[in-house]
C-alpha cells in the first residue's frame with residue numbers, strides 16, 4: 001500500500017467546518033484559475049452541499065464565473081426530483097452564486113431510465129471539459145466527498161463491483177443499498193487522480209466509521225481507498241465526527257496552510 005498522508009482537520013462546530021471549506025475552496029479556485037483559467041470541482045450529495053455552501057456562498061473574493069461544477073455521484077432521477085443531487089446543489093449553492101449554467105454538468109435527464117447510458121454520457125461530458133493527464137484520466141481540481149455510515153463514498157458501496165471498476169471514469173449501479181437504487185458515480189481511479197480531494201464529515205453518527213477508516217485503515221470501506229496519487233487529501237470534520245480519533249492524527253493548522 002502506498003503511503004497514506006491525509007491532512008485531518010477537526011473544528012468544534014459545523015459553521016467552522018463551513019468556514020474552513022470556504023477558505024480552502026477560495027484558495028484552490030484562485031490558484032486553478034490563475035494557472036489553468038478554470039476551476040473544476042465535483043460535489044457529492046447528502047449532507048455535504050449544505051455544509052459547503054453555508055459560508056462559501058457569502059464569499060466576496062471568489063470568481064465563480066470560472067467554476068466548472070460536476071457531480072461525484074448522482075441518482076438516476078429527473079432534475080426536479082427530491083432525490084436529485086443536482087437539485088440539492090442547485091438549491092444550496094448554484095442558486096446563490098454566479099456559476100454560468102453552461103458550466104454546470106448534470107446527469108442527462110433523458111437518460112435516467114438507462115443508468116449504463118447515463119454513466120457513459122456523463123463520462124463523455126467529463127472527458128470533454130476536464131483537463132486530462134497523458135493517460136486520458138481527468139484531473140479534477142477538487143472533489144468534495146462525503147461518507148455514508150457504511151463507509152461508502154460517491155456511490156461506491158462496500159463489497160460491490162463498482163469499487164473495482166478501473167476501465168471507466170464513470171460507472172453505474174442498479175441496486176444501491178441506499179435508496180434510490182439506480183445511480184451513476186465517478187470511479188476510484190478518477191478519485192485517485194484528482195489534484196485535491198476533501199472529505200467533509202460531520203456528526204457523531206460517523207465517528208465510529210471515521211475511526212475504522214483513518215485509524216484502523218479498514219480497506220473494505222471504499223472511502224478508505226481514496227488516496228490521490230499526486231494530489232492532496234483533506235478530511236474536514238467537526239469534533240462530533242472526530243471524537244474517536246487520536247489527537248496526534250489531527251492537524252494543528254488550517255487546511256490552506258498545508259497547500
Ligand SMILES: O=C1O[C@H](COP(=O)(O)O)[C@@H](O)[C@H](O)[C@H]1O
Pocket residue numbers: 044045046047048072073074085145146147148149153154155178
Ligand atoms: O447517497 C449518498 O450518500 C453519501 C453520504 O451522505 P450523507 O447524507 O451521509 O452525508 C453522499 O456522499 C453521496 O454523494 C450520496 O449520493
